[in-house]
Amino acid sequence: MTALPGPRPSGESDFAALFTPKLVTALREGYTLEKFRADAVAGLTVAIVALPLAMAIAVASGVGPERGLFTAIVAGFLISALGGSRFQIGGPTAAFIVVVFNVVERVGYQGLVLATLMAGVILVVVGFLRLGTYIKYIPYPVVTGFTAGIAVSIGASQLKDALGLDAAMPGDFVAKMETIAGHIGEARPATVAITVLSMALILVLRRFRPHWPGFLIAVVLGSLAVTLLGLDSATIGSRFGGVPSMLPAPTLPAFDLATLRAVTPDALTIALLAGIESLLSAVIADGMTGRRHRSNCELVAQGVANVASAMFGGISATGAIARTATNIRSGARTPVAGMLHAAFLLAFMLVAAPVLAYVPLATLAAILLVVAWNISEIHHIHKIMTTGGNGDRFVLAGTFLLTVGVDLTVGIGFGVVVAAVLFMHRMAESVAIEHHDRLFDEDVADRPGEHEDLAVPPKDVVVYRIRGPFFFGATQQVGSVLERIGDPPRLFALDFSGVPFVDSTAATALQSFAGKAARRGTRVAIAGASTQVRAELERFGVRPPEVSYVADVEAALAE
Template sequence: MQQKFSFSGRYSGYNLRNFQKDVLSGLVVGVIAIPLGMAFAIASGVKPEYGIYTTIIAGILISVFGGSKYQIGGPTGAFIPILFGIVMTYGYENLLIAGFLAGIMLLLMGILRLGSLIKFIPRPVTVGFTSGIAVIIFFGQIGNFLGLTGTKTHEYFHQNVFEVISHINIINFYSILTALICLMTIILTPKFIPKVPGPIIGLVLSTIVASIFFPSHVATIGSTYGDIPNSLPKFHIPEITVERIISLLGPAFVIAMLGAIESLLSAVVADGMTKSKHNSNRELFGQGIANMVTPLFGGIPATGAIARTATNIKNGAFSPIAGITHGFVVLIILLLFGPYASNIPLASMAPILMVVAWNMSERKVFIHLLKTKTEDSLVLVITFLLTVFVNLTVAVPVGLLLAILLFTKRMSEMLVTVKALPNPDTKQKKVESQVVTDGHDCPQISIYNVEGPLFFGAAQTFESSIMKTINLKPRVLLLRMGRVPFMDTTGEVYLSSIVKDFSKSGIILISGMKSQPKKMLKKTGLYDLIGEENFFDHTGEAIDYALKHLDQDKCIGCKHFAFSECTVLSKENHKKLLTKSSS
């Protein structure tokens, strides 16, 4: 494993040939990133050049400081709904502050080594919000695709649906033609010219057609947002106040979590494609640095981009040099051709985002999870619907909470507490539950098989099952806990309650307890209360000990014969009784 944030190993065996591959890959990915950066920025409610600035600055910094050799960072579609909501609610200046705060959070997550915790987010939650984001992005481009004018963009999905429906009578067929040219080019290019990036070809071709044949009939970037400057913005620190920080902590946290999830998922995809291993904590550290610096130059939040990272690998990338090159390629193109981008029709941008939405929708996984008709399906649907109709700030926490509750419910159902006795028909006289019947159950020794985690979700059920036995007042209570892998403090409290109640009139024995539950009992003092002599490694030893502590007078006339020793005990005690009565 690599050192925490060292640069060692990232350029091991690097040579001129590898450098050439990195430069070529960086060139291809840089060209692809330009239309995507502008499209993501526009969809997020900000000027297109801010997406380009993000691609340059964040792209370079993520490659330099990140934990994956192949990661390509920049603005992504996953951020669109949350960023648009922040812009609508708080404004662009506050978006920069939220992005900066998110960068601090990501930096701290990396320093505190929290990278591995991201893997505990359930798959239905990630698929649910990813599919929801895809729906929002796709539908959000319908207006530009159809060339609708006079429409207002709202924060909520259903409001935007009504807005499109109410303006459907003013469709611009020139916009539709422009969008279709771009869309068909994006779809067909990989089939005929797989090494050429479809989005940039579609963008150029549709822009040329629109500029020559109907230049004044479609809205362009320039006519809507103004000309794109061919320079980077000046360094600027937003006005940060305590009030702003407090109001933006929630949105910043969502940006940080989404950025962490997206970047680490992208790094995992890269690992699978290259048989390599990324450093998750360092990746979060790099994401934090990038998101702290980018807002100071007007950029929006960034993360690892799965599609661009995959493209980077397919084009032969060997090291982070490819990602750094991609950033400088975008910078050079901005400086040389920035003003020309102002002529790009908005209708040409729409298909690019629609294809991105289609590719990120995870529709196959979504349908598969739905077909399972399990609790995961419920988590998936609720997360999806909340993402679409409310926002990610609500969807992700609710999805996580629901997943935790359903998981807790499933785990609580796994705990089985059932009476058992040795089975005389087996060679080793295994202690099994099906042996116990009304006519075959020792009145003085109650044995319970306890199987499953003894935690807060199952502890009360465990106690109620045992308390029924206590009410029958057996002499010995034997708990077989060899299949209890885990016990939390709630489970310990309920076990302690059983021990204290039962110890008043009987003896409690425990066999086969694993190390974690035993450590828990030692920490709380319950181990000493039960007594070390009452813990056994094997059930047979515990049963032998229990038989020695019976009230043997109660064995007289007992017809249960629950143990093989019962026949002898019954006869011996019967003889003792006859001897007493004759004397």
Template structure:
């Protein structure tokens, strides 16, 4: 791929009236849906509602222009809020800008190095387990805001949620009841409207209704607070050597999550938008997301990723080009300049209700059932990834999930590798009992080589076998360990006086087998055959010569 393919092009847009109108409608729809989510994710991350709005605007526009998906919508997400919250707790709010810019640079470099396809190596159960874990973490993080008891910084979300609930139950004062009622009311409105009027932006309606009631009744609930009435000016974050050293690990974790989530979202979006002409370029997507996070950090925002929920709304609303995502960001920008006063009066509990309902839609129950029923190993990978996501760390969850999936995959491949002793072709002849024909199949690699070849060694010890024919044409893959084990088997058999004939080495395996010494261990270079009939004929003649030499009087 050329450098030009990573940059914006005129073909990214279609300004014909019909397409332009569809993009405008889709962008307005997504902007209305994204507003409460941007506020909620900003609050949930610990950075603040204002940072959520800034990220939705700045990163939303930059990622739309430079990204590799025609319909992807980017901005603050729940997964990023989960990763960012402990960074804020440990290093303070001032660290966010530097972490955001550093993470953006890492993602940008990954795109320039053409690493976008690496996401395809993440197994399906890991993705779904990660999504379920993120949903659980986001839900637990909202519990303190929903009951009106702030969470203790640095605690696991489950522990913090439990402590907040017990503290709220112990007090059960008027403020607690109002706060809990606000969260429940928003959730109820969203669930009802989802059923009776799915086209209505339920989250916005719920938040607006609860905010109006809270204002009218002077409810004692915590609010978002003052918001800036304009975008801040871009500022380079301070980057001392000590700060870079302390925050590099956090930046790499944020970058990994940004890349993974954005590419997964873009891949899903490409499937949803099939037939619309929308393209998906993973390397360009990383470049766009990297630039988006850098820009967001300069404006005081948080790291951005592709947002699958908003992207899905965008596609379903008729988006055709990246203009829809740009319009979505401009809608939120208009709110910053025209309506920050009313937005600042939104109860935090209302945003908690929005996110609690949103998490229930992140992974449908039918998807969980499909994963669990697929196979036992798939269910284990899914469960391990989800549990580690909730209990420990998101990046560790993906890493361990991939390792567990790789273990099961290797075990399956090793189980498919085998060796079978076969009868010699054609009518049985005297002396055939001294010839053993073994067919090796599957993958001869480090996970299976010892088991497979030890079986050949043991079987060849019985029945007075003097010639072993190894049929290798059924091997699909041979690694260095498998080739070395095969050389050691030939060496052992030849040392015991058993002649080894090798048939059917594939051209792709020949160089490796020669390098590790398999062919050198054969008694004669003519013991390598392309035809099974020729190999068996040679084995029978060898047995016949040995039998004749053993008869009395034969010299």
């Protein structure tokens, strides 16, 4: 294989630099036979891991196992081919199980297809608007809380197949647990044995043979046990009739305005979850390899992949953290590894589709129970609950409980809003208002000589220094200090040299104060404001003649 041309031309636009897939970048660097061999080994390794996982996720999501394979093949190929991460592996993930199950239960599979299409379009728009950068600002306790909530929900969703129950499972967590408790006496011993032995096998192999494909080995041995011993345990064939050996033709769902409105919240949830998980996976890959991903390009690829997945009979897709890590550890060099992983999955489906009908659902449930434990973030929860502040603990606990008990979107929304309010409170508390180096001290004018870095101000001059961001959270604190001034001075000087930014609320409050001061005959001078801060203040009316802008406090006193 010959090397392709080298680096990107220097004249390429910023837009092209931001949205050029990593595949193109890798090929420009030169793609050799050695790299292809490494990518092929990694792609095959990931495909072996992804085969049982894709089917398990689809079954847990309330759809047929083939839809998980369609997703892994179509979306997995496109995410690697178009994405902004060199090592990202895409496909169905456990985080989507609860969301997809609830959508299918409420509006059916065609409603899910429409929601996934809409989510794909949303992701493309978000990517091209370059909003991907802001997803990283979701606080750590929120991510930990909703991830743990998803893990608990996944574990609960697998109890039916793990125990071999025939009862219909509701989507609500509490109702689901009540149903399981009411039918626990109907558990099938053979199914429970398959579940326990499959989990034990996976965990033992992970401990002593971590490089062996534990999921696939469990599926093979579980299938042989159920088939050869005639055990009473449901299989893919008994419940779904098997797996097709070809991809379906692409189609678009029929929909009406009512259905569109009904699935819009689901589309937003899918887009949000896909964006968060894909970028989190890309960040982890960067940490493992020292590379840097292109977040907005990655979101565009995720959007295109979800649209294509829905058209080919799949479900929602995103970057898969565990499979991406496996890809890196297996020696992947370029996005070709992810594309080959999809090709290998297609080959497996074409060749082994009849055999997949013998896979026991109990083994797939065992796989997802292990996955749920892996993503539960127990060590992260312990760290936050033992070393974090009360605010972080409250955010984590609230996000977790709402994710499990109500809805993923509600949980994330609660966490982000509360975390933002707590952050603004901390920022407001960090703002210092100094009067001659003493906080909240208005009588320095009566004690001349305390302010050593300035000439001694006259008694009819008041000087304040504000340090920190002057935003709406700090407005009340600053305003209360300003309003405590007694007799109106001749000059009121505000030292803004330590203010990095100001927002509209604070600027409006300052404009109101300056107007009152002017009516009382007090001149207001703003000293040391940066160009950006001054422009923002002037935009909201803090301008002459009510105020004057000077270089520093000394200049204000000299006027």
